[in-house]
Amino acid sequence: MTDARSFIDVSADTARPATRDVILDAAERVVSRDGSGRLTIDAVVRESGFSKGGVLYNFPSKQALIEGMVSRLILQARTDCEAALDGAQLSGENPVAALIRAILAFKHANRDVAMALLAAAAESPELLDPVREMMARIREDVISRAPDPIMARIALLAADGLHLGDILGLDMITPDEQAAVEARLVQLVSEPAPR
Amino acid sequence: MTDARSFIDVSADTARPATRDVILDAAERVVSRDGSGRLTIDAVVRESGFSKGGVLYNFPSKQALIEGMVSRLILQARTDCEAALDGAQLSGENPVAALIRAILAFKHANRDVAMALLAAAAESPELLDPVREMMARIREDVISRAPDPIMARIALLAADGLHLGDILGLDMITPDEQAAVEARLVQLVSEPAPR
DNA sequence: GCATCTATACCGTCTGGTCGGTTTTTATCT
DNA sequence: AGATAAAAACCGACCAGACGGTATAGATGC
Numbered sequence: 001m002t003d004a005r006s007f008i009d010v011s012a013d014t015a016r017p018a019t020r021d022v023i024l025d026a027a028e029r030v031v032s033r034d035g036s037g038r039l040t041i042d043a044v045v046r047e048s049g050f051s052k053g054g055v056l057y058n059f060p061s062k063q064a065l066i067e068g069m070v071s072r073l074i075l076q077a078r079t080d081c082e083a084a085l086d087g088a089q090l091s092g093e094n095p096v097a098a099l100i101r102a103i104l105a106f107k108h109a110n111r112d113v114a115m116a117l118l119a120a121a122a123e124s125p126e127l128l129d130p131v132r133e134m135m136a137r138i139r140e141d142v143i144s145r146a147p148d149p150i151m152a153r154i155a156l157l158a159a160d161g162l163h164l165g166d167i168l169g170l171d172m173i174t175p176d177e178q179a180a181v182e183a184r185l186v187q188l189v190s191e192p193a194p195r
Numbered sequence: 196m197t198d199a200r201s202f203i204d205v206s207a208d209t210a211r212p213a214t215r216d217v218i219l220d221a222a223e224r225v226v227s228r229d230g231s232g233r234l235t236i237d238a239v240v241r242e243s244g245f246s247k248g249g250v251l252y253n254f255p256s257k258q259a260l261i262e263g264m265v266s267r268l269i270l271q272a273r274t275d276c277e278a279a280l281d282g283a284q285l286s287g288e289n290p291v292a293a294l295i296r297a298i299l300a301f302k303h304a305n306r307d308v309a310m311a312l313l314a315a316a317a318e319s320p321e322l323l324d325p326v327r328e329m330m331a332r333i334r335e336d337v338i339s340r341a342p343d344p345i346m347a348r349i350a351l352l353a354a355d356g357l358h359l360g361d362i363l364g365l366d367m368i369t370p371d372e373q374a375a376v377e378a379r380l381v382q383l384v385s386e387p388a389p390r
Numbered sequence: 391g392c393a394t395c396t397a398t399a400c401c402g403t404c405t406g407g408t409c410g411g412t413t414t415t416t417a418t419c420t
Numbered sequence: 421a422g423a424t425a426a427a428a429a430c431c432g433a434c435c436a437g438a439c440g441g442t443a444t445a446g447a448t449g450c
Contacts, residue, residue: 019429019430035316035317035318035319035320036231036316037232037317037318037319040404040405040406041405041406042404042405050430052431052432052433053408053409053429053430053431053432054430054431055430056406056408057428057429057430058429060407061406061407062405062406118316121231121363121364122230122231122317123230123232124230124232125230125364128363128364128365132364132365132366135365135367136367139367150375153376154350154353154376154379154383155349156356157353157357157360157367157368158349158353158356159352160356160359160360160367161351161352161353161354161356161357161359164356164359164360165352165355168312168316168323168359169327170323171327172330172331172334172352173352177348180345181345181352184345184346184349214394214395235438235439235440236439236440236441237438237440245396246395246397246398247397247398248395248397248444249394249395249396251440251441251442252393252394252395253394253395255441256440256441257439257440257441392450393450394447394449395447395449396445396447397444397447398443399442399443399444400443401440401441401442401443402439403438403440404438404440405437405438406435406437406438407434407435407436407437408433408434408436409434409435410431410432410433410434411431411432411433412429412430412431412432413428413430413431414428414429414430415426415427415428415429416425416426416428417425417427418423418424418425418426419422419423419424420421420423
């Protein structure tokens with residue numbers, strides 16, 4: 001029932017108060033702080049400051065709310081990737097390296113947005129279908145441009161490992177270790193396959 | 196097969212019947228099929244075939260049940276890793292490569308067991324503390340033996356990406372692609388750092 | 391006799407969702 | 421511009437069911 005139109009409209013429309021985004025922010029905070037199992041409508045009501053009626057007016061069901069979280073996640077990821085590709089084309093940088101860099105940067109900038117993954121996996125796994133699709137597209141895009149496809153796949157997997165581990169709360173790496181890993185990944189992905 | 200209860204229960208007296216494992220299996224199936232949010236005691240009762248009293252006799256609370264899942268996951272992972280190290284020592288194989296191989300093999304053999312991660316993250320994130328600890332120990336172990344520590348870290352992250360993506364239901368790779376990635380990871384992790 | 395269950399009834403709380411009503415914005419007409 | 425009507429946005433009390441957990445009485449087997 002929830003159409004994707006309203007989600008895309010929010011950014012393109014006039015300066016109407018982005019209530020939906022405020023609610024989604026609150027939902028992400030709840031998942032991030034308390035775990036996906038504690039994402040209840042009442043918790044979002046408390047966290048957002050809106051009333052229950054208001055929340056359910058914008059998202060007619062809990063499933064719709066999570067669909068909204070997933071939609072925003074996908075929109076953000078797509079935007080970031082396209083921006084990275086545009087930037088690479090302008091600066092003449094290796095596009096694969098630029099994409100890997102963007103994917104890695106996503107973790108720092110959009111940790112809470114990615115909590116949609118946990119919420120969706122908990123509520124009903126098929127809500128992750130659009131995420132699967134998006135990830136597949138990005139993966140194809142990166143691998144098809146990469147000088148060393150298997151290495152590109154490994155880099156993507158490592159980036160996913162960082163993301164998902166962070167989302168699940170398994171802190172697996174210190175910031176400076178991560179910086180070294182990221183630099184190495186960007187380098188590896190720019191080189192042709194050895195031998 | 197050792198007793199999993201001893202990890203959560205101080206009274207590890209006699210060899211426990213397999214009932215607990217049957218219940219844990221059922222819980223994992225529920226999470227795997229329906230999502231962590233649908234892991235309820237009643238669902239486990241239905242899935243396991245035991246009565247509610249029987250389930251709650253073996254796991255006095257939902258939290259205890261999830262702790263049981265986590266304990267079994269950790270026990271299994273540790274067993275696998277130690278077996279891999281022993282095997283490497285006997286065959287003279289590179290221990291780091293053997294560990295990476297074991298970690299990757301874990302995905303195929305123990306997918307359902309790893310559903311404990313989702314269940315724990317949903318119920319209460321601190322239940323993941325022992326998992327964090329175990330992963331840190333394995334990581335240290337691998338990295339300290341690796342000829343190229345950053346590469347080892349990348350390989351571990353890629354393996355985690357595979358695992359976690361699989362657990363969350365984001366199927367990210369086909370079996371033959373994964374075979375190629377695994378071979379390459381094992382190779383990369385055995386070589387010294389370039390230049 | 392103790393441990394391990396089955397079976398069922400029950401309780402207080404939480405949860406998703408509904409509903410009628412109120413406020414705020416927007417469109418329309420003069 | 422000001423009045424006004426309609427639509428959109430929001431509120432909060434309420435409900436039916438699900439949930440985690442308790443309690444009880446009895447069966448089975450070592």
